[in-house]
Amino acid sequence: MAYALQQLINGISLGMIYGLIAVGYTMVYGIIGMINFAHGDIFMVGAFVALIAIVMIVSGGLMEGPGALVLVLAIAMAFTSLYGWTVERVAYRPLRGSFRLAPLISAIGMSIVLQNFVQVSQGARVKPLEPQVTGGFEIMRDGDFAVQLSNMQILIVCTTLFVLAVFTWLVTRTSLGRAMRACEQDRRMAGLLGIDTDRTISLTFVIGGSLAAVAGTLYLLRYGVIDFYIGFLAGVKAFTAAVLGGIGSLPGAVLGGLLIGLIETFWSAYFSVQYKDVAAFSILALVLILMPTGLLGRQEVEKV
């Protein structure tokens, strides 16, 4: 029981990170209907920018404590969202209106570019970072087994909930969010009604990039080891989460992320660690085969 509770805590904190990345996928898919394959690598860039910022600010002794972490997060969000914007501007915008596979290939190319750019510029070796957030609580004890809730996990959950709350406000209450939802429903009509669709799409990538940066920073702080390749698997799992929740649905992405995190954690804890990716992918295949629109997705009506 205590063991399961511990896994639940671990699973939720992992799932929150997946959820943050998944929102970026689902948003882009909703608005321009393409798999932004480079999004996982944007997450990786976010983790690297955060690493550089931490080494500069904390290890360099400029600042300490929670203030420094907020600053690191802000820096990571600013630079990473610029990467998101650039990727859209360079690789996707020229292909708008082209046939559907073109942006997908371009996105795969961009993903290769980002990975190898970071490999060349930052080196192929893994970067270990000493823990920045330590300590925690013991919330339950069952015999020898103590259920730990670390400060890091609290930080992950609180940050994610805060960021998602801001994001939800942005999408549901602001004129930008209204424009985004309009573009999602019918881009051409939204354009005719005076919405700058190019700008809206760019801003979508900026928001997606900054959410990925939050995820990257939290991932770095939680696991302490990153390399240029972390984006691929995290990206695929987050996309899985987005599809699981019903692609295009924002609450669905977070729900899917949580589910993938929980499935992966429980599978590793009770069955085998090696096959944890197989578990996540099998669940994806099963869900799609049984309900092809995902958990919270809209049923698509096909017009002939």
Added chain:
Amino acid sequence: MSGDVAAFAMAQRPRLAAAALKDAGITALVALALFAPLVGLRTDVAPNGALFLRPRWAEVAILVLLAFALRLGLVYWQAMRGPPRLPSAARAAVAARAGRLFAPVLLGLAVLLPFIPGTGRYELDLGILVLTYVMLGWGLNIVVGLAGLLDLGYVAFYAVGAYSYALLAQHFGFSFWVCLPLAGIMAAFWGVLLGFPVLRLRGDYLAIVTLAFGEIIRVVLLNWVSLTGGPNGMTGIPRPSFFGLPFSMSGGEGTFAGFFGIEPDPIHRVVFLYYLILILALLTNWVTVRIRRQPLGRAWEAMREDEIACRALGINIVATKLTAFALGAMFGGFAGAFFATRQGFISPESFTFIESAIILAIVVLGGLGSQIGVAVAAIVMIGGFELFRDLEEWRMLVFGAAMVVIMVLRPRGLVGSRTPTVALGQRRVIAAEHVAEGRG
């Protein structure tokens, strides 16, 4: 007409210069922000395990200047280029005329390559590599280009073929020629097995599930150590023989060199492998071209254009999709068996997602459904990749950038036109813009 444009451009020059400078300036600023953290501050691990930053501002300055110059050049080029040239259908006709000559020349070159003076071991190995990708591209072309099913896990069938050959040869001692069809059948079987659950899925959902299947197969190969050797892979896979005559340096009675009474030379095996993959690739092409004219091939292309209309006209969608998966997978399996016998060593490392992505890129860059386009794209991408061998880790960066650039400049692929397979009366070229994309 172009004179008018030039005169107009002359008159506009001062305004253009100001606009271009402003544009390039903004680009340089963006580049500065992009490169300052990741290039300018390199994180290195100190001997005591702590991280420290090594500043490299000179590199950042070079990159920013480069971005400025490139953008400036691009703006000027776009302004001077004038209106777009011939409409694409007319251009496609010209390309088609050239293409009719191009394909036989390319084929002749491929057949004669081992005899062209100056062709050494390195060139032949490169030829084998390119032809392997041509074959994989043609195999995937059946699934993506003809049937319109977006498959991101094609490398799984390549892996199934390679491991089938390795396992059959090692455990049962079957020869390459027995294993080749078996590997193809195994891969086709897996194609059907993985095709069944995804019959209802379309487009991107199909893409992501096939990607997941590809990863599942790779993870299983990686972890089923007792069967596949796990991450260490399988070594000592038998090399192919010339219909029972092994390539041996001893030059004895039962060997290839001994049988034909020639001097033993390691190049013999390479030449044999080269022709083997050439024949396998041509077989793939031949089967594809023939099937396209049959009801099955037409059903694939009809399904790509409109699945609902196909259903309404009574085409069996289940059979149509599964045959596409099975045939595509079978050729992937053949290529896998060839890969295993050529390398003599296989490991899950060779079957990562990036391989699937490269094969898909070859198909799309070649122009979906175009056989010659796939061959050209394979030569450009894989051969070009080899050209940058000296750049080492920069090579993948160039490769990815090339994918983006080709896609942006030619979204319909290098050969963006095709003649209809079946036509009533006069054959006309269809511009690729009129062919619906693979919608899955």
